Amino acid sequence: MTAAPEQLLKTVFGFPAFRPGQKEIVDRLLEGTHTLSVMPTGAGKSICYQLPALIAEHLTVVVSPLVALMNDQVAGLRANGVEAVCIHSNRPREDNVADWRRVQDGSIKLLYLSPERLMTERMLTALQGLDPAMFVVDEAHCISKWGFSFRPEYEALSNLRERFPGATLSAFTATADTATRQDIATKLFAGKGDIVVRGFDRPNLKLAVAPKTDRNKQLLDFVESRRDSSGIVYCLSRK
Structure with missing residues (x-):
């Protein structure tokens, strides 16, 4: 597709305008700049790579850690008329084979894979023949040993460059402190790219910290004073 990002945002995804931070990431990826984007959950990270994928002439490969995430993303794209597939072991083999043939013939814009499947020599060799335009690493904090969700199979993605x-390399996460960001950027594109951190200011949220004196009484008083309100109480255990 050669339409402008703003036009595709409206006609394909049904959004009237970009959310804060989205456009600058889209522009970077369209320019071919390796980019790590750190944005909060719900900020619209997926749009940031899905739009460039629609504009690119070649395939975009999205690396996702969970089958459920892949299935949801592909279902959403297909509902919007976008040619996207996921290939994983939870699907019938004949379905995977049929979708891979569609990838090979150029009719697919986005291919979703787990890091384990992508980094097999067979898949890498097959993809080299297709000359992908972009690789997207979702949940990118999994690549960093500084992160709380480090996964060894994610670290192998450093070989993609x-x-x-x-290919343009992009990575997205909602969870990365400064050390983790630098680690991700170094491993994925040797630091030769941009790090964009956006959208964590939530003016509708208020944070407060109170010293603990009598934990149970404090909690009961807190809940009692908000009897008619909704809320969540996080606990260390079920006991």
Whole structure:
């Protein structure tokens, strides 16, 4: 597709305008700049790579850690008329084979894979023949040993820049402190890219910290004073 991002945002996804931070990430990826984007949950990270994927001439490969996430993303894209598929072991083999053929013939814009499947030599070799335009690493904090969700199979994604030197590398996460961001950027694109951190200011939320004196009484008083309100109480255990 050669339409402008703003037009696709409206016609494909049904949004009248970009949310804060989205447009600058879309522009970077369209320019071919390797980019790590740190945005809160619900800020619209998916749009930031899905739009460039629609505009790109070649395939975009999205790396996702969970089958459920892949299925949801693909279902949402298809509902909007976008050609997208996911290939994973929870699907019938014949469905995976049929969708891979569609990837090969160029009719698919976005291919969702787990890091384990992507980083097999067979898949990497097959993708090299397709010359992907972009790789997207979702839940990118999993690549960093500084992160609380480090996954060894994610660390292998650092080889993508050597196997696909012409592809744009992008990564998205809602959870990354400064050390984790630098680690992700170094591993994925040797620090030769941009780090964009946006959207964590929530003016509708108020934060407060109170010293603990009598925990149970404090909690009961807090709940009692908000008897007619909704809320969530987080606990260390079920006991």
